[in-house]
Amino acid sequence: MSETSARLLALLSLLQARRDWPGALLAERLEVSPRTVRRDVDRLRDLGYPVRASKGPDGGYRLDAGADLPPLLFDDDQAIAVAVALQTATTTVTGIEEGALRALATVRQVMPARLRQRVDALQVTTVDRWAGSARTKVDSEILIAVGTAVRAREVLRFDYASPGAESGEWVPPRKVEPHHLVTWGGRWYLVGWDLERKDWRTFRVDRMRPKSPAGPRFTPRDLPAPDVATYISSRFSSQPRWACRGEAILQAKAADIAGWAGREAVVEELTPTSCRLILPGWSWTGLAAAFGMFECDLEFVGPPELKAAAAQLAARYTAAAS
Structure with missing residues (x-):
């Protein structure tokens, strides 16, 4: 992607993220001059995007909604987020499963090949429809790395912060055969076979720091449960479950x-x-x-x-x- 095209995509992404943007702040976020921002806004207008400018010392830009708005463009992080949201919606929101699957297929079809491969690596299993209010933020690059190892059936090496560890304290690298990427109660988990402990384990993805390169390929083992949802539910069965x-x-x-x-x-x-x-x-x-x-x-x-x-x-x- 050319530098100008990438910058236009970043500008459009910013304009979609909030209603009004001061011109100086846009220039700062894009690391360009206000004059370059004005030229890029004109390019977006030529493409059919209705960008409105406000004058004055605090002048800025706004992306107006309209019936003639061209198809929305997503940067890599946004496209991955949309794909994951649509994939998890098939199991977390009742009544829209078919529509979410069709929307996911449409989004995937128009993605560039490099991005499609990354999205395909994120095969997510959602467990517990009635998740609590807690939500844990996970770096998208870590999700991609873990999901890619799951899909490729490659041993995953990663540093791991145990629950009782101090901030920034990581235990020695773990070597795991990754099997499923799972969401439960607002958190992301990896289900895998721990090669050192020779047992099944679950790892919180927000506490993982994958290492490169990945290990050798492996033949998947059978889970000690009919499916991953049953396994995860049994693992957390010691936690109080409300009637x-x-x-x-x-x-x-x-x-x-x-x-x-x-x-x-x-x-x-x-x-x-x-x-x-x-x-x-x-x-x-x-x-x-x-x-x-x-x-x-x-x-x-x-x-x-x-x-x-x-x-x-x-x-x-x-x-x-x-």
Whole structure:
């Protein structure tokens, strides 16, 4: 890709990322002069992208939406993120599986060959549809390195930070036959056969630092479970698993709710003054009571057992208050 084309793609990516960009800030991010930014904006306009400029000392640029907007362009990190999101959506979002698969096929088809190979290396298994609110950030290059080793069936060597290690402290290199890349509870895990310990292990990818080059190819072993989802679920079975999960819409700011909802809760902002809350509980009655602790109006979304428990609880409280 030529330097100009790469810069245009980077500029378009930045314009898509936020509504308004001061010209000086764009020049700083692209490491070019404001004059070069103006020329590149003109090139985008010639391609049909509606970039609006604002005048004045704080003048900047905005990419307007429009029916005639040409197809969106993605840089490498964005394309990989879209492909992974579509792949995991097939198992984490009910009702859109077929559409997500067709969208993934479309995105993959228009990718350059070098990028298509990297995306193909990321074969992700998503376990636990009701993941908690915790999310762990993982470097995309590390995901690619691990996914490539899984797909190529090559021994993976990596430094690993154990859970109790201090920040920046890494244990000696591990040698593992990588088998599956898995998401569970908002985190990425590698399932593999540890060659030194001669046993199956799971490794958090955000604690891995792959080493190059990869080791020799290997013949995949059979998992000690019918499938990777069953294996991962059994590995984490010692962690408390809630008997019930319910969902409600709260007329309150997401930030206010998140501070009191607990680590296991999922809080999603819907509007500046409302949010979606998913809570776990040991019983439906206890779960209904937990939703009631927030001092705001709310609407139960489901499941039906939660609504029934809320009605029973309301009748019990009404009788107690009278």
